[in-house]
Amino acid sequence: MIEALALTKDYGDKRAVDGLTFTVKPGHVTGFLGPNGSGKSTTMRLILGLDAATSGDVTVNGKHFRDHKAPLHEVGALLEARSVHTGRSAYNHLLALAQTHGIGKTRVQELIDLVGLHDVARKRVGSFSLGMGQRLGIAAALLGDPHTLLLDEPVNGLDPEGIHWIRTLLKQLAAEGRAVFVSSHLMSEMAVTADHLIVIGRGKLIADTSVDEFVRRASGAIVRVRSPQATALRDLVVGPDVKVESEDGALEISGMSPEQVGDLAAANGITLHELTLVQASLEEAFMELTRDDVEFKAAAA
Amino acid sequence: MSAAAPAIPRLEKVGRVTQARVILSEWTKLYSLRSTRWSLFAAVLLTIGLPAIFAAVTNSHWAHMSPHDRADRHPLDIALAGVNLSQLAIGVLGVLVITGEYATGMIRSSFIAVPKRLPVLWAKIVVFASVVFALMLPSVLIAFWVSQSILHKIPQLQTSLSAHGVLRSVAGGALYLVLFGIFCLAFGAIVRNTAGGIASFVALFFVIPPLLNVFPTSWQNAINPWIPNSAFRSIFQLTHGSHSLSPWGGLAVSLGYTAFAVGVAAVLLVRRDA
Numbered sequence: 001m002i003e004a005l006a007l008t009k010d011y012g013d014k015r016a017v018d019g020l021t022f023t024v025k026p027g028h029v030t031g032f033l034g035p036n037g038s039g040k041s042t043t044m045r046l047i048l049g050l051d052a053a054t055s056g057d058v059t060v061n062g063k064h065f066r067d068h069k070a071p072l073h074e075v076g077a078l079l080e081a082r083s084v085h086t087g088r089s090a091y092n093h094l095l096a097l098a099q100t101h102g103i104g105k106t107r108v109q110e111l112i113d114l115v116g117l118h119d120v121a122r123k124r125v126g127s128f129s130l131g132m133g134q135r136l137g138i139a140a141a142l143l144g145d146p147h148t149l150l151l152d153e154p155v156n157g158l159d160p161e162g163i164h165w166i167r168t169l170l171k172q173l174a175a176e177g178r179a180v181f182v183s184s185h186l187m188s189e190m191a192v193t194a195d196h197l198i199v200i201g202r203g204k205l206i207a208d209t210s211v212d213e214f215v216r217r218a219s220g221a222i223v224r225v226r227s228p229q230a231t232a233l234r235d236l237v238v239g240p241d242v243k244v245e246s247e248d249g250a251l252e253i254s255g256m257s258p259e260q261v262g263d264l265a266a267a268n269g270i271t272l273h274e275l276t277l278v279q280a281s282l283e284e285a286f287m288e289l290t291r292d293d294v295e296f297k298a299a300a301a
Numbered sequence: 302m303s304a305a306a307p308a309i310p311r312l313e314k315v316g317r318v319t320q321a322r323v324i325l326s327e328w329t330k331l332y333s334l335r336s337t338r339w340s341l342f343a344a345v346l347l348t349i350g351l352p353a354i355f356a357a358v359t360n361s362h363w364a365h366m367s368p369h370d371r372a373d374r375h376p377l378d379i380a381l382a383g384v385n386l387s388q389l390a391i392g393v394l395g396v397l398v399i400t401g402e403y404a405t406g407m408i409r410s411s412f413i414a415v416p417k418r419l420p421v422l423w424a425k426i427v428v429f430a431s432v433v434f435a436l437m438l439p440s441v442l443i444a445f446w447v448s449q450s451i452l453h454k455i456p457q458l459q460t461s462l463s464a465h466g467v468l469r470s471v472a473g474g475a476l477y478l479v480l481f482g483i484f485c486l487a488f489g490a491i492v493r494n495t496a497g498g499i500a501s502f503v504a505l506f507f508v509i510p511p512l513l514n515v516f517p518t519s520w521q522n523a524i525n526p527w528i529p530n531s532a533f534r535s536i537f538q539l540t541h542g543s544h545s546l547s548p549w550g551g552l553a554v555s556l557g558y559t560a561f562a563v564g565v566a567a568v569l570l571v572r573r574d575a
Binding site: 045048049050051052065066068069070071072073075077079081082083084085086087088089092093095096097099100101102103107110111114140142144145169172173176 | 309310311312315316317318319322323325326327329330333334335336401402405406407408409410412413414415416417574575
């Protein structure tokens, strides 16, 4: 369980995280979504006490992270930035972390096997591929059997098998009753793993909702209509709260439900060939919501 | 590895973080790096090898040396000659113990495991100081015996550990390296950058002292004993003039400098974003 309250972080005069309030509940995979540079990594660093908040507060399982007696048992973290000494072997890296909590060598070996690093455990981490580095990070995160998992862009650099493995793992961890908080800038990744979404842009909370509701809200309920009397229909429906756009000979109406459009057409004797409620994909919903919040935008063509 | 749902082994017993456990962890971190083993090996080699070479050279040239040159030679200067070079290896390792973690990002893993942070700094100091002392005390003793046995034909250069101040001087050489190493570690923690850390201690100990020559002699005599370089070296110098601190005075001042540097490092470690 992670509880953030009006969490704010300034770096100099730049506000990286701006008044974030959210809760990450146990038993769910909560996706943490935002464009690059929107403050996801900073938020994770604030949760872990690596950076101090400018104002606001964040607790993990009821306490500030640093006040826990066995921090690795409370939170397992995989940060986006590399956080392993490249000159040390994977085994010694995990062993050094384990020893701070009196965790034994058997456990270290178990996790090395679990993440599939058995054959390279004694090799220096500097020689690892990005994917192997991620697996080592996962092993470190699971070392203390934590109640809460904090994973920053965990699928980065993984091959398809690795991505599938992470997805399965995240769901399983949540099913075991742990709180899983996983960030990504890829909407599609969240669509398959997360139950709940926290979306931020430029450090501000944009949405805190279930995945289904997020799509519903963002799509703005577009009704797609095809009619031989399109011009007549357009004149009928258009109004201050209703926008109409033409697309491939169809009309896309926003601001009305399919029922309203159908009833209006019937009452005016207009033939309809198609009447569809268009749901935006998660990707489109994300783009729509964060359009104004992307920090580094390609110049419009 | 199977792509199917992996069974995540549960942990039966979860221990809390204690200072002793963090010390064990830092010991693992120290010995598991190649750079550590090389630096320490170099320090041992220089501490013993250099006096052996100096002794051999002195021994073979003794017959041709002027009385003035002979009077200039002192058995302890020869025995502790290696300390002057091995201190560089120790200083660099002291800096690396902490800046290596900042350079690689390991510091984040360390602070997630031990978010109170200070136990990590204390553990690094304890482990590093113990290892340096455990290796350097035998090294300076061996250097003493080796150089003495090479010089056994020259009565003027014979001394023994039981002679006044000799044991203190030799052991002081090891203690000097320990304190100097801790000082450099603290500098590394403050600067958080390997190049910067090394540059800081080299500047403070080796570059700035000769620059003090621009001051009038009376000023130099007043300042010199108290600058870190002279104060630290007083720990192992056999002869102490009117313009240098006594061994115990030097030790006290060095401890003061070291404590100050460690204190600043500790405050910054807790306050700064990692």
